[in-house]
Amino acid sequence: MNRLFILGALCLFAASLPAAESGDVGKDSPSRISDERKELVPSEVPDRPPPLIEIGDPFLDTGEVSEGFRGPTGAIWRPRLLVFGDFRASHGFWGRNRVDSSETILDLPLFANLYLTATERILFGINPLGRDAKFTGRRYQPFDDSFEQFNAEVDTLFFEGDLPELFPSAESLRGTMLDLGFSVGRQLVGPEFNDGFLINDRLDAFGLVRKSSPTGSLSHYRVAAIAAWADLHRGGNRQLDESGQLFGLLTSYDFHIRGGGLNFSTTIDLDLVYVNAPEDTGDGFYAAVSAAQRFSTGLGKLNTTFRFAASIAAENETAAVRDGSLFFFESSLTPHGSKNILYFNGYIAEGEFSSAARDPRFGGVLGPVGVAFADIGLGAFPSALSSNPANSVGGALGWQIFNEDKRRNLVLELAARAPNDEVNEGTLAVVTRFQQAFWTRIVWRVDGYGALPHGDSARWGVRSELQVKF
Structure with missing residues (x-):
C-alpha cells in the first residue's frame, strides 16, 4: 500500500497548484452566452423515457423536488432508485479459414442506481446471461449446440461521491487540495482515461480525483489516483491475473490556445500505471500520452488526436506483460452544412504492447482505429481485422452518413493491416455498418465485411443485432 500513499501524495500535490478565477467575458467574445430569450417548443421535446423501476423523484421529469432528510454526514439526502438495463440479441454468420460459422447470442446487463x-450514489450491476466474454446462446455451424452462462455474479458494485458535498460542514474544503471526488468498489475503470488504451476493465478499486478552476490558457485539469486489488485481466489474451495489483496516476489538461493567428482547443492526457504481480505473470510499467485538438477550418469542424502508449516488463517478459509501443492517430472532419463525418485513423506498433488491464468483452486496443478493428463484444463474431496491435501497421478511411434527424446512420469504411516488416503482405477489408433507432428505446444494427488476406482465402461476416434499452 506504500505505492498508494505515494501516488495519493503526488495527486494531492498536483491538485494544490494555484487556480485563478476566469476573467470577465467581453460582449464581442464568441464564448459569450446570448441574452436573447428563446422559448422551448413542446413538440420538439421528446417524451420522458421512464426506467424499468423508479422510486423517489422521477428521472428527467418536471415538478417539485422532495425535501429529503439530513443524513448522518450532515448532507441533505433525497434517495431515489432507478433500475434499468440493456437487452441485446444478435445473430451472425461468418467465414474464416474456409470454415463457416453462425450463432445467436443473448445479453442482459441490469443495473440498480441508488442516488x-x-x-453521491451506489451502483449495482449484474449480467444474468453472460460472464466475462462468454454469453448465452446457440451455435449452428460448424456444429450444432447451445451454451448457457446463467450467473448471479456481481459485475458492478461501487459507491462514489464528493467530499465537500458529502460533508457540508466542511465547506472550507471547497477549492483546497482536499476538494476531492472518490469512488470505491467494483467498477469499470479506464474509458475516460486516454480513451481506455491503458486501462479498460472492471476492477475492485479505490480512486481519488481532483478537478481545477480555469487559469490562463489552462481551462481545466483533472488529476486522479487509483489503486486496484482484484479482477485484473492482462496481456494480449486478457487473462485474469488473480494476484495482480494496479496503481495509477492519471492526469488530463484542457487548454484553449488563442493568439498569433491560432484559435483552437486541445486536451493533453498523461497516464502512468504500475502493476505489481507474482513472478509467473510479472510486474509491468505502462504509460500513455495524448493530445486531442478541435479546430474550426474553412472546410468544417476538424478533430485530431495523437497518442503514444508503451508497456514495459519490469523483469522478464511473460504472457501477461511484454515490451511494446503503439503510436495512434485519428482525424475526423464534419463539413460545413453537413452532419456527416469523414474520418481517417491509423497506428504503428512495435513489439507486443498490451494494456495494464483490459476486460475480455472489450477486445483489443485497436478498436478506435475503425469499425474493421472493433470487436463486437457479443459472442464469437470476429472483427474484420485483428484488434491486437503486435508488430503491425494499419489504418481506416471511413464516411459516416446521418439522415436529417440523426436516427439513422450508415458507415462505409476501407481498412488495412500489415506486419511491420512485410507491408506488402497485409489484409485489406471493406466494412459497412447500418443503425436505425425506433421510438426511444430500440436500435437495430447490421454489420457486414469482407477481408482479403495476402496469400489466404477471403474472410467475410454478416450480423444483425437488436438492442432494447429499458
Whole structure:
C-alpha cells in the first residue's frame, strides 16, 4: 500500500497548484452566452423515457423536488432508485479459414442506481446471461449446440461521491487540495482515461480525483489516483491475473490556445500505471500520452488526436506483460452544412504492447482505429481485422452518413493491416455498418465485411443485432 500513499501524495500535490478565477467575458467574445430569450417548443421535446423501476423523484421529469432528510454526514439526502438495463440479441454468420460459422447470442446487463444526493450514489450491476466474454446462446455451424452462462455474479458494485458535498460542514474544503471526488468498489475503470488504451476493465478499486478552476490558457485539469486489488485481466489474451495489483496516476489538461493567428482547443492526457504481480505473470510499467485538438477550418469542424502508449516488463517478459509501443492517430472532419463525418485513423506498433488491464468483452486496443478493428463484444463474431496491435501497421478511411434527424446512420469504411516488416503482405477489408433507432428505446444494427488476406482465402461476416434499452 506504500505505492498508494505515494501516488495519493503526488495527486494531492498536483491538485494544490494555484487556480485563478476566469476573467470577465467581453460582449464581442464568441464564448459569450446570448441574452436573447428563446422559448422551448413542446413538440420538439421528446417524451420522458421512464426506467424499468423508479422510486423517489422521477428521472428527467418536471415538478417539485422532495425535501429529503439530513443524513448522518450532515448532507441533505433525497434517495431515489432507478433500475434499468440493456437487452441485446444478435445473430451472425461468418467465414474464416474456409470454415463457416453462425450463432445467436443473448445479453442482459441490469443495473440498480441508488442516488443519495446529486453527487453521491451506489451502483449495482449484474449480467444474468453472460460472464466475462462468454454469453448465452446457440451455435449452428460448424456444429450444432447451445451454451448457457446463467450467473448471479456481481459485475458492478461501487459507491462514489464528493467530499465537500458529502460533508457540508466542511465547506472550507471547497477549492483546497482536499476538494476531492472518490469512488470505491467494483467498477469499470479506464474509458475516460486516454480513451481506455491503458486501462479498460472492471476492477475492485479505490480512486481519488481532483478537478481545477480555469487559469490562463489552462481551462481545466483533472488529476486522479487509483489503486486496484482484484479482477485484473492482462496481456494480449486478457487473462485474469488473480494476484495482480494496479496503481495509477492519471492526469488530463484542457487548454484553449488563442493568439498569433491560432484559435483552437486541445486536451493533453498523461497516464502512468504500475502493476505489481507474482513472478509467473510479472510486474509491468505502462504509460500513455495524448493530445486531442478541435479546430474550426474553412472546410468544417476538424478533430485530431495523437497518442503514444508503451508497456514495459519490469523483469522478464511473460504472457501477461511484454515490451511494446503503439503510436495512434485519428482525424475526423464534419463539413460545413453537413452532419456527416469523414474520418481517417491509423497506428504503428512495435513489439507486443498490451494494456495494464483490459476486460475480455472489450477486445483489443485497436478498436478506435475503425469499425474493421472493433470487436463486437457479443459472442464469437470476429472483427474484420485483428484488434491486437503486435508488430503491425494499419489504418481506416471511413464516411459516416446521418439522415436529417440523426436516427439513422450508415458507415462505409476501407481498412488495412500489415506486419511491420512485410507491408506488402497485409489484409485489406471493406466494412459497412447500418443503425436505425425506433421510438426511444430500440436500435437495430447490421454489420457486414469482407477481408482479403495476402496469400489466404477471403474472410467475410454478416450480423444483425437488436438492442432494447429499458
